[in-house]
Amino acid sequence: MTGNIDDAIEPLERRFLLDHPWDAARLLESLPSDQAAVALSRQRIEVLVPVWRRLMTPIATRLLGKLPDARATELLSVLLPNEAALLLSSLPEPDRDRYLNAMDAREVSDLKKLMSYPDRSAGRLMNPVEATFRTTTTVAEAIDQLRETRSRNTRSLFLVDEENRLSSKVSIQDIVVANTDDRLQDLAKPVTAYVNPLSPQDEVVELLERDRLADLPVVDLNGVLIGVIQHAALVETIQSDATADIQTMVGASKDERALSKPLFAVRKRLPWLQINLLTAFMAAAVVGLFEATIAQFTALAVLLPVVAGQSGNAGAQALAVTMRGLALREISTSQGFQVMFKELNVGFVNGLAVAITCGVGVFFWSGSLGLVLVIMLSMVLAMVAAGFAGAIVPIVLTKLGQDPAVASSIILTTVTDIAGFFSFLGIATMLSFML
Amino acid sequence: MTGNIDDAIEPLERRFLLDHPWDAARLLESLPSDQAAVALSRQRIEVLVPVWRRLMTPIATRLLGKLPDARATELLSVLLPNEAALLLSSLPEPDRDRYLNAMDAREVSDLKKLMSYPDRSAGRLMNPVEATFRTTTTVAEAIDQLRETRSRNTRSLFLVDEENRLSSKVSIQDIVVANTDDRLQDLAKPVTAYVNPLSPQDEVVELLERDRLADLPVVDLNGVLIGVIQHAALVETIQSDATADIQTMVGASKDERALSKPLFAVRKRLPWLQINLLTAFMAAAVVGLFEATIAQFTALAVLLPVVAGQSGNAGAQALAVTMRGLALREISTSQGFQVMFKELNVGFVNGLAVAITCGVGVFFWSGSLGLVLVIMLSMVLAMVAAGFAGAIVPIVLTKLGQDPAVASSIILTTVTDIAGFFSFLGIATMLSFML
Structure with a gap:
């Protein structure tokens, strides 16, 4: 035999984690958390992201604590900001502060901002905007900008005016079929729905039902674009809202969770x-x-x-x-x-x-x-x-x-x-x- | 005064229908259906589509009957096939046949196919594929193909082999940032989830929750790609599934609707x-x-x-x-x-x-x-x-x-x-x- 058995297992585990993250998450949830942490610590951080998204929050939180600090911090940086904020806010305060201290100052300020919004508000669901576009930007320029941010989740390009106020949007489908020297204003459509970071989750769901959107922009009181609620968060929100009726029917508040105080x-x-x-x-x-x-x-x-x-x-x-x-x-x-x-x-x-x-x-x-x-x-x-x-x-x-x-x-x-x-x-x- | 008052009202109505389809739908629902039909009959057919999508099915069905036949048929052709199939299947048989007889043979066969799938099945939610792509297609060719189909809803390009069997997919975001002479195979990712047309709605929802997809391919028993379930249908499905628990809890079947027999x-x-x-x-x-x-x-x-x-x-x-x-x-x-x-x-x-x-x-x-x-x-x-x-x-x-x-x-x-x-x-x- 050439090579070590561990050398063969690591790539197998990697493929499993990448191609079947849902099954991998179920398996990890059934393992003692120490053992799960060992298995995860030999993989590159990018391999952990898909499976991490599919872990139940309480287990994701527990596993995070079992990872070496440097690795846990690294993971928090590569997750989407709203995912990292959710994890951090369910940690005990000393742990949270330890991780935040080890992170990049800009990331920390983003995350602290997200965590400052009340539970069940739009601010908790959004991710900060990665790139804003102007009406005069050409399609070619926009594509270059998209290449830089490498955001896989952009479904709409939101256009802003000189004061960064949201003005209109261009769908990614329209970008694909446009000519590279078209200006974004030629492709722009009006924004029919947006929320404030303090808007309640119910309002988010109502707008979704109304306009069947794949993403929803979040603006501050001056109309300045500050974030976007993306598809994955929207799907979860609809589900959480639709199941809430069972609670309100019997006089338990929508806000109560199974482990509320x-x-x-x-x-x-x-x-x-x-x-x-x-x-x-x-x-x-x-x-x-x-x-x-x-x-x-x-x-x-x-x-x-x-x-x-x-x-x-x-x-x-x-x-x-x-x-x-x-x-x-x-x-x-x-x-x-x-x-x-x-x-x-x-x-x-x-x-x-x-x-x-x-x-x-x-x-x-x-x-x-x-x-x-x-x-x-x-x-x-x-x-x-x-x-x-x-x-x-x-x-x-x-x-x-x-x-x-x-x-x-x-x-x-x-x-x-x-x-x-x-x-x-x-x-x-x-x-x-x-x- | 120059011009007729009606000439001024028509463009106003058009803007309202196009920019506020949700509010327009609520207004139409509150009008007597004859009056609503008159208001709608003076608009171009494209103006009716967004508002039609937002009408409650029973009212959409009733209004359809009030439109002149030619116009009703035209409307059914411009709606997405799964939307048209839903409307048609809630019509009395003579009306349905009358409309189908006036439609294009190809459309009719698509619609009849969709209507033949059982209630609450994936087949009812999907739209037939408009364009399939090969692994050897270049990005430039794919973009040309997208321009032709003019489908606004494409979020993933599904790649098929020589026998039209689904092999992999490319996200539209990746197309945007790719070079035009890249081949689709270089951008392709494995398809992690698909369903059969007879798969129950529950399975669709389970896959959605698992992979947080924005669209879901539908294949037949040989693996041939036959349709795609799109974002709007997915959102509705999640909602319908999440609210079904209220019924199962009290021993009413998920399949029962408020107006079931x-x-x-x-x-x-x-x-x-x-x-x-x-x-x-x-x-x-x-x-x-x-x-x-x-x-x-x-x-x-x-x-x-x-x-x-x-x-x-x-x-x-x-x-x-x-x-x-x-x-x-x-x-x-x-x-x-x-x-x-x-x-x-x-x-x-x-x-x-x-x-x-x-x-x-x-x-x-x-x-x-x-x-x-x-x-x-x-x-x-x-x-x-x-x-x-x-x-x-x-x-x-x-x-x-x-x-x-x-x-x-x-x-x-x-x-x-x-x-x-x-x-x-x-x-x-x-x-x-x-x-």
């Missing part, structure tokens, strides 16, 4: 729980109306949660489907009647089917045909009401200009609980001669 | 409701254990839904936040203990706060200090259990390789109902001497 979570969630308690008392008051009937037939207390639970679920289904249709703009509020009609139908058919299973179960448990009749009738009634409410609540909230995600779940639960309790106990009281 | 909705939702009924019976059985206590103190039946409802809400909050953290890969399952510890803390603090409000309410209602003690103790207990369950359920499901959205809501409700009923009625039975 407990007191932050309490502060955001508690108001909603307290409001919900109020509506729970309203539902309890409905049960209270029928206390005499329950005292007589305790079996009703046993079955009470079944009807309310099923109508709650059916309502949640109708709500989820309607809300998503509104969010993706597949339906307009003017189609409200169609959606309600659909949900009434679904509620009736599902109600009937669930009522039959439920009736069979109750018959075997109690042997009382009266009780079977009561629960079947009330199940159908409650599920039709739930479907109707699940459709109408988000449509009305949207019509009123509200975010249908914020309050619809609480209103819906109140409606389905009250409808469930009222129909079950009301029918039981009316038919109590049969129980 | 009622029977489709029933078929997808009913199985889950029936399973849920089973778990509701389990919860009812817990209540049944304490029927004797309830018979003695009917106030317990009145308050029963309050404790279960609050723990259900608290659990849903913990679940939503944990699930989102997992979906966005902000936490790994190995951080399960940290998340559980956080949720236990949040559950305890929120439980305490809610218990106090609840205790005050119950005191005013019943005047019984025993009942106050029972509901306060059980509220804290149930809410701690709910927080714990909300965190552990999605983490364990993910560890087991399951989609945490699919079943977590049903498991969670079962846990919170049982924990709520058991703690409330159990404590009441133990402390019944105080009631």
Whole structure:
């Protein structure tokens, strides 16, 4: 055998890291971090970049700490500034300062600037501009400038005036097919969307949805171009925003993360729980109306949660489907009647089917045909009401200009609980001669 | 006055449609469709394209029907093929056929092909390839070819071999900075991700997340390049996929849309409701254990839904936040203990706060200090259990390789109902001497 086995492994690892960064990231995440750091430390820094981008932030942060300081600093320099800022801001302060002290002064000032913007703001997502262009620049000059910056991510050239204020943009596709002596002003298109560094992430997503952009310029209050939010950050932002509805629906703030501080979570969630308690008392008051009937037939207390639970679920289904249709703009509020009609139908058919299973179960448990009749009738009634409410609540909230995600779940639960309790106990009281 | 007022309005409308297509789309959506059609019919077809893209599908479909046939057909030809296919497939069959008959044979065959792919498949999202490139093509030749196709959306040039099989790609950024006599093979990079036309949308999204691509090639089973999914379609797909979790959580299928046929909705939702009924019976059985206590103190039946409802809400909050953290890969399952510890803390603090409000309410209602003690103790207990369950359920499901959205809501409700009923009625039975 000629050569050392390690000499053969290193190029293999390199190819794996470069060609399959996603799989490599999953593998590294499953290794103890010391071992992963050893494997990574024998590779050139450029080889680490693609895999680093695909590591989960907590693991990327931990691995960074395991690398020799010089290497960690080098890595922070070759990552995109917004990626480096994200990593640095999730490090404990002493580590962060150590790395920053070892970096180039200009880079440090860029990174500190990015980190100074609030969480979930456009400033956190952008990268500082690498090259600005003038309207009088020729295509040939622009191409030379692009060669220098070697930025692989430029999809639009943003043109600025004498005071560096954003004026228009030229798409890279147009540069390709242009003549080299064309001036950029001949290719320029108006900028239809831009944000400030303090603009909230929601605004970024709204503009994206509107204009389906591949990059979004960031300007300061004077209109001076200071950064660009690029495709990769945009994709992540859309995802993060689209999944946030799940949280707002149940009264957890969009800002809460899985590892937020407990007191932050309490502060955001508690108001909603307290409001919900109020509506729970309203539902309890409905049960209270029928206390005499329950005292007589305790079996009703046993079955009470079944009807309310099923109508709650059916309502949640109708709500989820309607809300998503509104969010993706597949339906307009003017189609409200169609959606309600659909949900009434679904509620009736599902109600009937669930009522039959439920009736069979109750018959075997109690042997009382009266009780079977009561629960079947009330199940159908409650599920039709739930479907109707699940459709109408988000449509009305949207019509009123509200975010249908914020309050619809609480209103819906109140409606389905009250409808469930009222129909079950009301029918039981009316038919109590049969129980 | 020289000239007609209409002559002045037409260019104004044109500028509005071209520069503010999003606002124009919202305005058109709010107009009666006859009136909107009149306004649109005086503009050149190119002016309509940007606004058409931003109309909601149902309204775009309705407006299309109001345009003169020749104009509607013209519009379908200038839209991107995947946009035209989406519009056509939401039209009633006679209208669709009428338009298709008036179109160019080649376009028709492209569109019919696209429409033949199943809903939520990659084939529905792609556009047919406009230009393919060989490894031996020079940059200058490639640029000439791009000038001919005039495709504004090309972000990558896909290279194919003699049998038109996809071999590699060159990014448009690299073309810009290359020398005109470079061959494309010198700039080519491996294709790390591609799909088949029948690949489900989920796979498209997974690849996007992995590689943060701006376009995704579609190949047939022989590897022949047949289409490209472009940025705009990718953005919509991510959004549609990210919002689908809201539906799967409550047992509505990802495939259901707000205006799906009622029977489709029933078929997808009913199985889950029936399973849920089973778990509701389990919860009812817990209540049944304490029927004797309830018979003695009917106030317990009145308050029963309050404790279960609050723990259900608290659990849903913990679940939503944990699930989102997992979906966005902000936490790994190995951080399960940290998340559980956080949720236990949040559950305890929120439980305490809610218990106090609840205790005050119950005191005013019943005047019984025993009942106050029972509901306060059980509220804290149930809410701690709910927080714990909300965190552990999605983490364990993910560890087991399951989609945490699919079943977590049903498991969670079962846990919170049982924990709520058991703690409330159990404590009441133990402390019944105080009631």
